[in-house]
Amino acid sequence: MYALTTRDLIRASKLLITLATGLFGILVGIDYLAGLPKVFSLIRQDLLLSVLAEEYPIAYWVTRLTWVPPSAYALVTAAHLLFGALCLVGARQMVRHLDSGASAFHDSKRLSVLGLLIGLLVVGLVLGVNASPWLFQIVARPVSSLGISLRMFDVILVGLVFVSLKNDD
Template identity: 25%
Template sequence: MNPITTSQTIRFSKATLMLFISIFGLLMLYSNLTDYTTNFEYLGHILSMDTTSDGHKYSYRAITSTMLHHRIYWLIITLEVVFTLFCLLGTYHLYKNINARAETFHEAKKPALIGLLIALFLYYVGFQVIGVEWFNMDKSESWNYKDWARHIVDFIFPLLIFIAMKVER
C-alpha cells in the first residue's frame, strides 16, 4: 500500500476546493434563475438607493430605470454563469491531472484561475466596490449585500492564491 504524499494531498485539496466554489456557483445560478423576482427586487433597491440612510445626499448616483435593473441583473447572472463554467472546467482539469507531472498539473489550473478571477471581479468589484462605494449599499439596513459579498471574497481570494501557488511536486 502506497502512503499518500503531501503533494498528492495538496493537489487533491486544490481540486476539491475548486469543486466547493463550483457548487457555490451552481447554487447561486439556481437561486437567481428560480427566484428571479426576490433577487431582482434586492438589486433594484440597491441601484435605486431608495433605502439608504444618507438622506438622499448621493441620489444623483441612483439608477431608477427598471429596464436597466433587469440588464444589470442579467449581466450579474451572465458573469455567474461564466465563472461557474470556468470553475467547473478547472475542477475537471485538476482532478483529471491529479497524478500528472507537476508542470502538467500546474498548467491544468488555467480555467480555475480564470473562473476565480471572474468571481473576484463580480463579488469584489461589483458588490463591494461599486455596490458599497457608489450605491452606498452599506447604508441600507434592509437591502445590503456587503457582508454577504465580503464572505464570498474572503473565500475566493485566498483560494485564488492557493490554486496559483506551485507547491505540489
C-alpha cells in the same frame, strides 16, 4: 498500500477549493435566476417612488435609465454561472492530471484560475454594490448579504492565490 504524500494533499486541497467555489457560483447563479421575476418587479416598483430620488442622489439617474438595474442584475447572474462553470470544468481537468507531473498539473489549472478570477471580480463587484445603500432599496436584498459577500471575497481571493501557485514536485 498507497502512501499519501504532501504533493497529493496539496493537489487535493486545490481541487476541493476549486470545486467548492465552483458549486458556490452555480448555486448563487441559480438563486439569482429563481429570484429574477421578483427582483424585476421590485425594481419597477421602487423606480416609481419619487421619495427614492430625493433620498438617494444616485437613484435620480437610475430612475432615468430604467434598463440599468435589470441589466446589471442579469450580468451578475451570468457572471456567477460562468465562474461556477469554469471552476467545475477546471476541477475536472485537475482530476485528470492528479497523477501527472508538476507542469501538466499546473497547466490543467488554467480554467480553474480563470473561473476563480472571474468569481473574485464578480463577488467584489457585488460586495461594492451591496455596500451602496441605494441598491438595498432597488433590489431589496437583505443587509446580511454584505457580510456573506465579504467572506466569499476573502475565500475566493485566498483560493485564487493558492490554486494558481505552481508546486515543484
